Amino acid sequence: MTEKIAVIGMGQMGSAMAARLRESNLDVVGFDVNADQRARLEKEGFRMAASIAEALKERSVVLTSLPDPKAVSEAWLGAGGIVASAAKGALCIELSTIDPHTMRSVADAAHARGIAVVDCPVSGGPIEARSGKLILIAGGDEKDIARAEPILQRLGAEWKHTGGIGTAKAVKIVNNMMTMGNVLVAAEAFALGVAAGVEPQKLYDVLSVSGGRSHHFTKRFPNALKGDFSPGFKMELGEKDLALAIELGRTIRMPTPSASASRELYALALAEGFRGQDIVALLSMYQNWAGGPAK
Numbered sequence: 001m002t003e004k005i006a007v008i009g010m011g012q013m014g015s016a017m018a019a020r021l022r023e024s025n026l027d028v029v030g031f032d033v034n035a036d037q038r039a040r041l042e043k044e045g046f047r048m049a050a051s052i053a054e055a056l057k058e059r060s061v062v063l064t065s066l067p068d069p070k071a072v073s074e075a076w077l078g079a080g081g082i083v084a085s086a087a088k089g090a091l092c093i094e095l096s097t098i099d100p101h102t103m104r105s106v107a108d109a110a111h112a113r114g115i116a117v118v119d120c121p122v123s124g125g126p127i128e129a130r131s132g133k134l135i136l137i138a139g140g141d142e143k144d145i146a147r148a149e150p151i152l153q154r155l156g157a158e159w160k161h162t163g164g165i166g167t168a169k170a171v172k173i174v175n176n177m178m179t180m181g182n183v184l185v186a187a188e189a190f191a192l193g194v195a196a197g198v199e200p201q202k203l204y205d206v207l208s209v210s211g212g213r214s215h216h217f218t219k220r221f222p223n224a225l226k227g228d229f230s231p232g233f234k235m236e237l238g239e240k241d242l243a244l245a246i247e248l249g250r251t252i253r254m255p256t257p258s259a260s261a262s263r264e265l266y267a268l269a270l271a272e273g274f275r276g277q278d279i280v281a282l283l284s285m286y287q288n289w290a291g292g293p294a295k
């Protein structure tokens, strides 16, 4: 493959995907708006640009992995942004979890300049990104997805085509609505079990093979039991995804009471100081309410 790649948004996911692509001997340049992040990644051996326009010079493929709809709109539509700077005929693959409306509006602006777009949120975290085991959810024209395939193949174990631009974002939002709810209920239940006198490891050993378990319970709770709340997926991103689900429900005029209740608890966790920590830190919040972590 001869395509040269730019990755815009070199956070947990973007930098892991860039590292994976670099390892496949692809020519990759990154850009992040955060200067400290750029300096840190340069020290780790990443080639970093100082602006989007510089990152996109002579690049035929652009990947974006950005925190929220506002960041995506700024990076794509802002002065010196992707739509203004990408070459005609370039392919842009948008990997963030954002709302379908923002996805369609940035894609419309890109299409108007002859830039191809794939709506491609991902399931799986930085570890799966680094090892090429993401699930990729792809929306857009068949021919654009086919062109993206050599890159998607390096990042993901599999990918699914969901329909037109915006459909993949909708699928990702409802997936994350389920994820955030699963982790929230698991944290509340686990803290209750411990407060009722069960030794945490014994509780985990039973729950991890029993009917109440979920993918995120068995993936994240072993870290929590070691007191490791360093982020794979940050609490503020969980809150953002629940807000996206609620907003999607409002647009469609469908009530989403469970997402609303969940969002309040993620917002509470942020207010209680868990910003920047993994979503499994919800367990700490509940343990504080139960009178502190297990002895």
Ligand code: NAD
Pocket: 008, 009, 010, 011, 012, 013, 014, 031, 032, 033, 034, 037, 065, 066, 067, 068, 071, 072, 074, 075, 095, 096, 097, 098, 122, 123, 124, 125, 126, 232, 233, 234, 237
């Ligand atoms: P992150 O906060 O670690 O990284 C986002 C990066 O984007 C930051 O380094 C930030 O400085 C940069 N950024 C913000 N605005 C920018 C701009 N205008 N131009 C360039 N860079 C900008 O977040 P993350 O965990 O890497 O997640 C990225 C996206 O992927 C989010 O939409 C998230 O919901 C989604 N996602 C994350 C995970 C996960 O497990 N972490 C999994 C699936 C999807």
